[in-house]
Amino acid sequence: MNITIRDVAMRANVSPATVSRVLNQSKPVSKAVREKVLKVVEELNFNPNAVARSLAMKESKLIGVLIPGIDSVFLSKFVNILEEEFFKHNYTTLLCNTRCDDDIEKDYLRLLKDKYVDGVVLMTSHPKPHQIEFFEQVDIPAVFAGHTDPTKQFSSVNINNYQAMYDAARYLLENGHQRIGLFGGPFIYRQAMERLSGYRQALADYGIGYDESLVFANDYDIEHGYENGMKLFRREDKPTAVCCVSDMVAIGAIKAAEEYGLRVPEDISIMGFDDIRLAKAYRPGITTIRQPIKELSVQAAEMLLQQIRQKENYIKETRVLAHDIIVRGSCMAVTG
C-alpha cells in the first residue's frame, strides 16, 4: 500500500542499502546510481517512514515540551516560538501539559522516553526528585526554561527572578510606598519562591518589616489577581501598592481595585510582571518587569539542539538573561 524503500530499490535495480545511502549521504555512491535512485524516488514520490527510521536510529525528531498548561498568555507565546525554532531544524513539538501534577509529569516523561524523543524542554518548576531520577537513568537532553537549577545538573535559561522582583519592589519603595503587597505564585515553585525572596529583601533593605498578611500565593491568572484584590483591598490596612507575579494577575487586581472605587494608580499602584502585549494596551498601561520572552525561548531551543548534537561532549550551562522595568501608568509615587 505505502511505498517503501524496497519498492524504490527494486525499481532502480539497486539494494535498499543503496537507496538509504543515497538519501542520507551516509556513504559515497556513484553519480550514475545516485541519479537513478533519486529519479525513482521522485517518480514514486517516496517518503521514508519516520517510525521505522526512529526504530533503527533510536531518535525520533520529536521534542517534548513540558509546561503546566498552554492556556496562559506567557507560556503560549513561549511555546509558539519554541515550536518555530524546532520546526526550522526539523523537529516536531510534543505538547505535554502537566497541570502542575507530578503524576502526570511522570507519566509524560516515561511516555517521552518510550517514544524516543530527542530532547525535552521543561517549564515545570525546579528540578524535582523524580525529574532528577528520571534523567539520571535515561540520558535524554533536557533544558529548563524559566527555572534555574541551582544544583547545575541541568542546563537552564532564565532571568534572575530574585533580582527582578527586588527591582519591582524597589521601584515602588523609591516612589515612596511603605506598604506593599505581593500577589505571588504558589511558593512550591522555586520561581515564585525566588521572587518572594527578592520582594522581602527589598523591603528589608528599605527598613520595612515583612507583613505576611499582604502576601498571597496562588496561580498566575487573572481570576486569582481579582480574588486576591477583592480580599485585600477592602481592608482598612490595605497597601498603597502591590507587586504581581504576572500581568494577568495585575489586570485582575486592577479590576478588583476598581470595584472598590479605588483608582489606579492614584489610590493604589499595581505592578505587573512579564510584559505581555496586553500590558501595553491596557488602561492604565501596566508598569511591569519585562521578561525577554523571545530570547528565553530561542535560547532554550538553541541550547537543547546543541545538546542533542553534541551529546556527551555538551557542557551544561546556566544562562541568565536581563530583565527590564517598563514604566507605564499603573504605578505612581505616593503623594503627601
Added chain:
Amino acid sequence: MNITIRDVAMRANVSPATVSRVLNQSKPVSKAVREKVLKVVEELNFNPNAVARSLAMKESKLIGVLIPGIDSVFLSKFVNILEEEFFKHNYTTLLCNTRCDDDIEKDYLRLLKDKYVDGVVLMTSHPKPHQIEFFEQVDIPAVFAGHTDPTKQFSSVNINNYQAMYDAARYLLENGHQRIGLFGGPFIYRQAMERLSGYRQALADYGIGYDESLVFANDYDIEHGYENGMKLFRREDKPTAVCCVSDMVAIGAIKAAEEYGLRVPEDISIMGFDDIRLAKAYRPGITTIRQPIKELSVQAAEMLLQQIRQKENYIKETRVLAHDIIVRGSCMAVTG
C-alpha cells in the same frame, strides 16, 4: 541497555509472543504464565518501546493539531482542552503551527503521515485543495474545528459564524446604530468570510447599505484592532459602532478609540467575539459573542477519537454548536 520484551521473555521462560499477549490481552494466556510474566515485567520495570510498537501496529498514539499559531488566547485555550482530552485517552498531542502558510501546512501533513499519527485536528481554515488531496490518499481520521466544511467531506464542529455575526450586528442595529464598522479576519479564511456575510445580511435586513470603507480584514490580534481603529476613528464619517472578529481586536479598538478621546461606549460601541476570560475583566466589559470553546474542543476530540475507533464505519458529522450574545459595557444604544 534498555529492557526489551525479549529480556522479559527470557527471564520468565516464555517466548516474546507470550509476553506481548499478556500485556495486550490479545490472546488468552493461562493464569500461571500471565502472573509469572507480570511479575517479571514488574521486576524489570519493563515499558514496551512505543516506536517499535508503532511500526508493527501502524499506529502511534499521536494526534496532530494544526493551527495557525498557539500564540492566541482563544486557540491556546482550545488546544489546552484538546490536549487534556487526548491525554485522558492515551494520545499525545503534536503541536503544528502553520503560521497560515500552506507550504508549512503541507510539510506538516506529510510529516504527520510519516509518523503514523492516528488522527488530525485542523483549525486552519476551510478544506483547501491540498488538504482534500492529502486526505484522499492517506485515510487518516481528521476533524475540522472552528471551520465548517460545506462539502461534507470532513467532520467538523463549529458555531454558525454567519449567524453569530449576524446576531452581533443585529444587536447593534436594534440599539439604533446605523453606521457600523467591521474589523473582520482575513477573508481568505472561510470563517472570516462567513462572518462578513452575516454582518452584511444584517445590515441589508435593516435597510442599510454596505460601505466597504468601514470594513477591515486582517488578523485576530490586539495590534490589528488598534491599527484599524487608528485609521477609522479619526475619520469624519466614522461609525457609531464596530463589530470585531475577536475580543482582542475589540480591546485594540477600544485603545485606539481612547487615544482619540472617544469614550466607549458613550461615543462608540465596540463589540467583541469569543468571550475570552479577559472580556469580562476588561473595562468596560466587552459585549461579545460567546463561542462555547470548551464544548467545541471536547467535541472535536470526541469526534476524532470515535473516528479512530470506528475507522471506515465512522459516519462523518457536521456539528454546529450554539453561540450566545453576552451583554456587557462596551456597547450602548444610540441616543438622540
Added chain:
DNA sequence: GAACATTGGGAAACCGGTTTCCTACATGTG
C-alpha cells in the same frame, strides 16, 4: 477408547528503515 474440537504457547515472519560486513572491481605502487 477413538475422533474431533479447543486452547496455550513457541518459532518465525513481519513492520520499514539503517548499518555492518563482505565481495568484486578499479586504482596505485614497487
Added chain:
DNA sequence: CACATGTAGGAAACCGGTTTCCCAATGTTC
C-alpha cells in the same frame, strides 16, 4: 606484473515490538 589499497554496492542482521501459523496437550463427544 604482482600485490596492496580504496571504493561501490549487495546480503543480511538489526532495531523491538506484533501476529500468523503451527503443534502439543487437554477436553469433549459418541
